[in-house]
Amino acid sequence: EGSRVVLVVSGGNVDSLLLERIISAGLLKEGRMMRFSVCLKDAPGSLAGLLELLARHEANVVHIHHARNESGVAINYTRVDLELETRGFEHIKEIERAMEGAGYRFMRR
Numbered sequence: 837e838g839s840r841v842v843l844v845v846s847g848g849n850v851d852s853l854l855l856e857r858i859i860s861a862g863l864l865k866e867g868r869m870m871r872f873s874v875c876l877k878d879a880p881g882s883l884a885g886l887l888e889l890l891a892r893h894e895a896n897v898v899h900i901h902h903a904r905n906e907s908g909v910a911i912n913y914t915r916v917d918l919e920l921e922t923r924g925f926e927h928i929k930e931i932e933r934a935m936e937g938a939g940y941r942f943m944r945r
Contacts (some may be wrong), residue, residue: 867925868899869898871918874942877924878914886916893931896921899913917945 865871871884876882883902890897899919921930935942 867928868922870895870920870928870931871945873917873945874940875909875913875915876940878912882914883916886935886940888900889934889940890918890920890931893927893934894923895927895931923931923939 844885855885858924860869864871877895887897897918898921899917901917903909903915906915920931932942
């Protein structure tokens, strides 16, 4: 009696890669993250045009992989895989409508 007891919870035994996967799964489930692939003409400005469209719709690029010379992709095209930070499902729909309206063919992942 009269003393104070403190319990420190640090998470020191949590695997950081596993924690990242858990957080990503939760963000996807809540519409706070969008993943998709799109094929672009392999020409100067193609990627910049897509990124400009995404910026206009306030989508924040978290990860991007520009995959050139991939099997299954025509020689004059390149596949771009993107992971975006979004505000929710309505924001995702807005981005999809904008990409479709601009003629981008994409596949959600």
